[in-house]
Amino acid sequence: MRPAGYLLFLALLPLVLNDFWLTLVATRALILGIIALSLTFLATYLGVVSFAQATLAGVAGYTIAYFGPNTVGVGFELPFLVSIPLALILSTITGGAIGLIARQSRGIYAIMITLAIGVAFFYFTRQNYALFNGWTGFSGIRAPEIAGVSLRDPAALYLLSLGTAALAMVLVAGFVRSPMGLSVQAVRDAPGRLLALGIPVTTPIVTAFAFSGFLAGSGGILNIWYQERISSFSVGLGPIIDILIVSVIGGLRHPSGAFVGAVVFVLLDTFAVDLIDRERFNTLIGAVLLLIVIVAPNGLQQLAKDGFGRLRQSNSNATE
Amino acid sequence: MPVRNTHNAANALEVRGIGKRFGGFWAVRDIDLTVRPGERRAILGPNGAGKTSLFNVLTGDTGASAGTIAMFGEDITRVPIQKRIKRGMRRTYQHANLFDSLTVRETLFLAVAGQRGGWAQLLPLKTSDPRRIEAERLAEIAGVKDFVDREVSDLSHGQRRQLEVGIALAENPKVLLLDEPAAGLSPAERPKLSALLMSLPKNVTVVLIEHDMDIALQTSESVSVLHNGRLLAEGSPDDIMQNDDVHKVYIGGSHGH
Numbered sequence: 024m025r026p027a028g029y030l031l032f033l034a035l036l037p038l039v040l041n042d043f044w045l046t047l048v049a050t051r052a053l054i055l056g057i058i059a060l061s062l063t064f065l066a067t068y069l070g071v072v073s074f075a076q077a078t079l080a081g082v083a084g085y086t087i088a089y090f091g092p093n094t095v096g097v098g099f100e101l102p103f104l105v106s107i108p109l110a111l112i113l114s115t116i117t118g119g120a121i122g123l124i125a126r127q128s129r130g131i132y133a134i135m136i137t138l139a140i141g142v143a144f145f146y147f148t149r150q151n152y153a154l155f156n157g158w159t160g161f162s163g164i165r166a167p168e169i170a171g172v173s174l175r176d177p178a179a180l181y182l183l184s185l186g187t188a189a190l191a192m193v194l195v196a197g198f199v200r201s202p203m204g205l206s207v208q209a210v211r212d213a214p215g216r217l218l219a220l221g222i223p224v225t226t227p228i229v230t231a232f233a234f235s236g237f238l239a240g241s242g243g244i245l246n247i248w249y250q251e252r253i254s255s256f257s258v259g260l261g262p263i264i265d266i267l268i269v270s271v272i273g274g275l276r277h278p279s280g281a282f283v284g285a286v287v288f289v290l291l292d293t294f295a296v297d298l299i300d301r302e303r304f305n306t307l308i309g310a311v312l313l314l315i316v317i318v319a320p321n322g323l324q325q326l327a328k329d330g331f332g333r334l335r336q337s338n339s340n341a342t343e
Numbered sequence: 344m345p346v347r348n349t350h351n352a353a354n355a356l357e358v359r360g361i362g363k364r365f366g367g368f369w370a371v372r373d374i375d376l377t378v379r380p381g382e383r384r385a386i387l388g389p390n391g392a393g394k395t396s397l398f399n400v401l402t403g404d405t406g407a408s409a410g411t412i413a414m415f416g417e418d419i420t421r422v423p424i425q426k427r428i429k430r431g432m433r434r435t436y437q438h439a440n441l442f443d444s445l446t447v448r449e450t451l452f453l454a455v456a457g458q459r460g461g462w463a464q465l466l467p468l469k470t471s472d473p474r475r476i477e478a479e480r481l482a483e484i485a486g487v488k489d490f491v492d493r494e495v496s497d498l499s500h501g502q503r504r505q506l507e508v509g510i511a512l513a514e515n516p517k518v519l520l521l522d523e524p525a526a527g528l529s530p531a532e533r534p535k536l537s538a539l540l541m542s543l544p545k546n547v548t549v550v551l552i553e554h555d556m557d558i559a560l561q562t563s564e565s566v567s568v569l570h571n572g573r574l575l576a577e578g579s580p581d582d583i584m585q586n587d588d589v590h591k592v593y594i595g596g597s598h599g600h
Contacts, residue, residue: 036581042479104596197466197467200466200467200468201462201464201466201467202452202456202463202464203465205445205449205453206451206464207451208442208444208445209442209445209450209453211445212441212442212444212445213440213442213443215441216436216440216441217453218424218425218426218444219404219424219434219436220428220453220510220513221424221425221428221429221455221457222453222457223425230465240489271348281461315556324491
């Protein structure tokens with residue numbers, strides 16, 4: 024099935040799924056997948072694992088909360104047509120700034136720097152009341168109405184999330200085929216060689232991080248409309264690790280694997296509590312994740328790809 | 344005694360008293376070279392003679408500890424590598440360190456496009472983009488046109504060497520420095536590389552380090568021989584073939600032994 028076929032199939036899901044499945048599973052998985060896509064994009068094409076993606080989503084989310092209607096009386100209201108682009112601009116700039124800070128780091132060092140930024144932002148939001156309203160954050164945030172359709176409606180938010188996810192994938196595919204995208208991949212493969220071509224490596228690194236900030240920011244905006252609140256816990260270590268887990272399940276080297284990982288993660292997170300004692304459901308989630316990592320160290324996306332490859336091979340052998 | 348720090352614009356490269364020291368060890372010392380525009384110059388020498396150190400100083404990969412380098416009369420001794428590239432100097436590397444996940448076409452495109460283009464760099468590449476067409480032209484020159492859409496990681500060692508030459512030819516270089524292009528090639532691949540080197544545009548000055556004496560002498564019109572970091576001999580390939588000092592260095596005996 025071609026991508027348009029998948030998209031059509033997914034767009035028809037609101038006709039068959041009830042609000043529980045549509046909202047708590049499908050929409051949540053799409054939003055988590057978009058934020059995780061910002062990480063798998065960086066890992067696949069720049070070769071850098073960033074722990075600051077929840078922070079970038081949080082920057083966009085807090086911007087929407089501060090400049091939108093909320094029930095805590097902090098910030099001031101701007102039209103959504105202003106606050107949404109502003110949120111994306113701020114998350115993009117923050118992404119670029121993180122890239123600038125981490126530009127000379129690879130492997131564990133990049134992880135440490137981005138983790139430090141993420142944790143610093145978490146504590147900052149807890150302690151700052153003027154912008155972030157401290158650890159309680161913002162609540163009562165409402166998704167806007169567009170052309171008379173409220174985005175609080177489960178089907179509308181699902182379709183918007185689906186459209187955003189599809190657009191994000193198209194943007195990633197376009198970016199990696201652009202001259203800048205080629206430079207980003209060249210930085211991953213041989214930074215010294217790129218320099219020897221007269222191309223500075225900082226620009227591609229900062230651009231890749233800024234683009235990942237844009238992606239994470241898109242997910243962050245949808246997430247705040249989905250959650251209808253944001254607090255320091257939304258940008259803490261928990262969400263940081265969740266995004267990493269989603270990306271690893273799907274396959275860190277497979278951008279679209281973020282959505283596969285998000286579906287598995289959301290299903291586990293939602294239903295583990297029904298399968299096992301309430302006190303033990305986190306253990307079950309951990310055990311399943313461990314199993315996935317052992318069986319498919321390169322993620323489920325790669326496992327499926329290898330499986331289909333073997334199937335095709337055996338079919339062609341059988342016909343010969 | 345050569346006159347130092349006065350450079351002739353008529354020379355593609357003019358190296359005066361160049362030296363490179365690592366701690367107390369001089370990898371190259373007191374090297375004088377004059378390469379005319381369009382000349383094919385080979386730099387020969389046994390292992391450890393200082394060929395690659397000299398190359399690294401010429402290209403700006405490492406700084407010179409002594410002496411001066413001029414390209415077409417302009418002193419480039421302290422000019423950083425990226426500015427030397429902008430002035431038309433290109434090099435290949437002994438160990439072909441390429442972008443393994445990119446295709447041949449994409450690699451050559453990067454070499455052609457550099458960092459130019461502003462915001463357009465964020466847009467997908469069009470098939471009619473003149474830089475893409477130029478990349479295809481380079482692929483043809485370098486003999487890699489048949490596999491332009493293949494990933495670099497799938498190329499043979501010889502094909503990677505050819506691609507290196509194609510990259511170095513991007514944006515019409517004035518001076519091309521080739522660091523052991525035949526290193527690691529099979530006997531079957533060597534004639535192909537020799538043919539490629541001999542077909543390089545005549546307006547490009549080529550300085551070639553080569554361990555393989557046959558390829559070096561076949562593709563060059565003048566030869567400089569290094570030994571223990573110093574210039575041992577200079578002349579035409581025939582002169583070098585007849586030079587007793589060179590024979591002693593290479594095969595441990597005088598010519599004819």
